[in-house]
Amino acid sequence: MLRLLFVGDVYGKPGRRVLGTHLPAIRDAYDFIIVNGENAAGGFGLNRESAQAIFKAGAGCITLGNHTWNNKEVHTLFEDGRVIRPLNYPAGAPGAGYTTFTVGGERLTVVNLLGRVYMDPNVDNPFSLMEDLLTRPDLGTVFVDFHAEATSEKVAFARHFDGRVAAVIGTHTHVPTADTRLLPGGTAFQADAGMTGPYESIIGADPEGPIQRFLTGLPHRYVVAEGPAQLNAVAIDIQGGRATRIERVTHLEQ
Amino acid sequence: MLRLLFVGDVYGKPGRRVLGTHLPAIRDAYDFIIVNGENAAGGFGLNRESAQAIFKAGAGCITLGNHTWNNKEVHTLFEDGRVIRPLNYPAGAPGAGYTTFTVGGERLTVVNLLGRVYMDPNVDNPFSLMEDLLTRPDLGTVFVDFHAEATSEKVAFARHFDGRVAAVIGTHTHVPTADTRLLPGGTAFQADAGMTGPYESIIGADPEGPIQRFLTGLPHRYVVAEGPAQLNAVAIDIQGGRATRIERVTHLEQ
Amino acid sequence: MLRLLFVGDVYGKPGRRVLGTHLPAIRDAYDFIIVNGENAAGGFGLNRESAQAIFKAGAGCITLGNHTWNNKEVHTLFEDGRVIRPLNYPAGAPGAGYTTFTVGGERLTVVNLLGRVYMDPNVDNPFSLMEDLLTRPDLGTVFVDFHAEATSEKVAFARHFDGRVAAVIGTHTHVPTADTRLLPGGTAFQADAGMTGPYESIIGADPEGPIQRFLTGLPHRYVVAEGPAQLNAVAIDIQGGRATRIERVTHLEQ
Amino acid sequence: MLRLLFVGDVYGKPGRRVLGTHLPAIRDAYDFIIVNGENAAGGFGLNRESAQAIFKAGAGCITLGNHTWNNKEVHTLFEDGRVIRPLNYPAGAPGAGYTTFTVGGERLTVVNLLGRVYMDPNVDNPFSLMEDLLTRPDLGTVFVDFHAEATSEKVAFARHFDGRVAAVIGTHTHVPTADTRLLPGGTAFQADAGMTGPYESIIGADPEGPIQRFLTGLPHRYVVAEGPAQLNAVAIDIQGGRATRIERVTHLEQ
Numbered sequence A, B, C, D: 001m002l003r004l005l006f007v008g009d010v011y012g013k014p015g016r017r018v019l020g021t022h023l024p025a026i027r028d029a030y031d032f033i034i035v036n037g038e039n040a041a042g043g044f045g046l047n048r049e050s051a052q053a054i055f056k057a058g059a060g061c062i063t064l065g066n067h068t069w070n071n072k073e074v075h076t077l078f079e080d081g082r083v084i085r086p087l088n089y090p091a092g093a094p095g096a097g098y099t100t101f102t103v104g105g106e107r108l109t110v111v112n113l114l115g116r117v118y119m120d121p122n123v124d125n126p127f128s129l130m131e132d133l134l135t136r137p138d139l140g141t142v143f144v145d146f147h148a149e150a151t152s153e154k155v156a157f158a159r160h161f162d163g164r165v166a167a168v169i170g171t172h173t174h175v176p177t178a179d180t181r182l183l184p185g186g187t188a189f190q191a192d193a194g195m196t197g198p199y200e201s202i203i204g205a206d207p208e209g210p211i212q213r214f215l216t217g218l219p220h221r222y223v224v225a226e227g228p229a230q231l232n233a234v235a236i237d238i239q240g241g242r243a244t245r246i247e248r249v250t251h252l253e254q
């Protein structure tokens, strides 16, 4: 059996802090830990220091999202395949969109994909890319971090690949969803894992900036909120490439 | 104490069915039941028959959303104020955006609002409309169904009015969120209540239509999915206009 | 030399009428006439009768756009390759995205493509599709109807393929642009050809519907406007696969 | 008679240069010159130096758009009412959305408004704001710079206020349109004035950045393009508050 933990978008210093203190305390319960790090560097992208902190806390790999290219240091992090950017960029883009790891003698392929509804349309079709990827041999167990806005696209993706991948977990909205379940074909699914970051915030940012934005229509600076952080994650048990259990895991700093 | 139940978007016949069988079984536990009915008529809008079924099941009022005007019969349902459309339409639009009810001698005002991010921009600012509304006397306890796509807009709205309204519950994504909580000021919040409709579906529709849409880029007919339906709701206890408890309530047909 | 005429989106009956009366009067001045017909059937899509009327008026082929699938009869019109739908749909979609004609002994390939900015993101990248297409032999002179909303995407497309195709003419906004020119590499360009339809209208529709929509936020029926129609077209001279002249052609009914 | 010249979005140094050399040569032909300056400071916003250059060239006032707040120096430029930001921001926003000037003894009110379709939805309804504004006395001749993306919204706005304002000229797409005309009620209209900036560019930017963006999906730096600049403007004659003539004015540097 493969016991996976997937941790939702780590947001800034508070996100890295709760990850750094809590993940070591629970990591032994899992065979492999995947962390979405697209907001780790001050809310925008992933830099070298953040990546190191996430790996040190116990992550086996880091996935990304629409903020992939925000921090230029990301270009230096692709070498060993443990930092995975969305697969939807055309051939020639830096980095790779999936990596196959060996975990306790089993193969585990982690895939990162971007949705397109209400997001940048300028990336390739995630459905057909996934179809192509699944024709490759030796992927072993497949885990997908589907980074998307619209629930329709997330659910459609998971249902279309139900039974063909072990898990589809959504990211990007920074709010965990309560639709955690095994789909009929055996794929573990949750529309969004939620964020790992400041609890009293607007999707990670100090409330003042976004609220003034909505009230006045004028731009306002977004700063990472302070105070206790919450870790939002999903635990998945997999046997023979199929999920047998999925459960939300959460931890709030005192 | 006021015990409220808010039921997320009722979707088509399966949604009305699970509402009709399950709501009567639990209605006595609540003082007032609010049901979002924007998808009650075959997934699109609210007709007379659907409204009657929802009221018969125990609803005290029905809120709507971006599908408000899909079914023309909605124009005949506004008379007694129990069907509430989004407040964001300009003066002169049919119906009202809020109604004050008397529940066990207490006043309860139910408000329906549309967000604008990734939605129709052609409606008025929900933040300033809510500010204006709150200057009115005698609203009593205020409950808001904030029908919106983006989590940032939903959380920003709830935090801005935290402590000034009893509850802000989001709708529209058809997926319940697991961020159910009381905010620091005492407002009960959940970013989305989820949908009341077919369990094996893509936000209510039979999976085939949306999946083919994403695979081919061509339009495909959306039909209401069949099979067991799930009710998604949120229960809120309110004392003196402030929430004291919020909890997700769910029921899946056998 | 190849003298082409490209006629912008024919809109409803008024569009077909002005095409039917004016095109025969000028067709002899051109070697080949291409007509965008995506709004020919009452503003939405192309039906058999509209296609016949457009061909009868003198069109050698009909291109489409985001309204391609609005009228189901379009599926019966693809057989002989003279009705061309956007190339961006995945393999297996009905119809073809380009056709090579023989005009006075020369080869002429007409391509139809959809942009993605502010449009349906669920189609393939028009830039890479065009790159792939240009690797094919025997295309001869290449004409592209680039159906898109954003000027940035239209200009970027034309400049990227400048010198490799004879002409890129935009459609979709229904307003002709005054940027008509030969680009440095020799490609003829105009960001939008404009519409062929009712002159006193809002992009083809009777003003009342759209205006009420913007004023009230409520849906209003769009009906084809009445009164005199205007034909908007672009004439391009091509020699050896490169444009030598481009000029707007317009005609307003009395 | 009032002879107005409206100059489309001045883009960066090349835009300021062609304005500075050509506008003085033609300014005597006009009673008042309005210049959209939202891209004057390196493509993003308006700074003090750019504003001074535009006024020195002969502008009577400067209008803005969605880039209004990009450069912080704009906050210091609102004092005397000659720099006008979009009217759609809520009460309390810095600056004003219209200013009434006295030109040769006549009153001239210049209004700046943002459209909402495909743009920031977080601003107020331009249609109702304009209705409110028109109830004010002593506006005299009214000129509107309607800064918007969608042709449907631009044409709808102009037709709704046809006969009640002297001119509605669109901006924002950076491409001049060839629909220049007097509407039936006497309002002068052109959907977009086009840009005043580098001729060999993608809406002002060096082609390389936007093209790589569309090809790779990755962000690329936008830099102001070099080479000759083009001035795009619209001349309008007005008598007794109604337009009697409208014409495109263009000038390309050698």
Ligand SMILES: [Fe+2]
Pocket: A038, A065, A066, A067, A147, A171, A172, A173
């Ligand atoms: Fe994201």
Ligand SMILES: [Fe+2]
Pocket: A009, A038, A039, A065, A172, A173, A174
């Ligand atoms: Fe994120």
Ligand SMILES: [Fe+2]
Pocket: B009, B038, B039, B065, B172, B173, B174
């Ligand atoms: Fe809904």
Ligand SMILES: [Fe+2]
Pocket: B038, B065, B066, B067, B147, B171, B172, B173
């Ligand atoms: Fe909705």
Ligand SMILES: [Fe+2]
Pocket: C009, C038, C039, C065, C172, C173, C174
């Ligand atoms: Fe069209």
Ligand SMILES: [Fe+2]
Pocket: C038, C065, C066, C067, C147, C171, C172, C173
């Ligand atoms: Fe179109």
Ligand SMILES: [Fe+2]
Pocket: D009, D038, D039, D065, D172, D173, D174
């Ligand atoms: Fe601009």
Ligand SMILES: [Fe+2]
Pocket: D038, D065, D066, D067, D147, D171, D172, D173
């Ligand atoms: Fe703009």
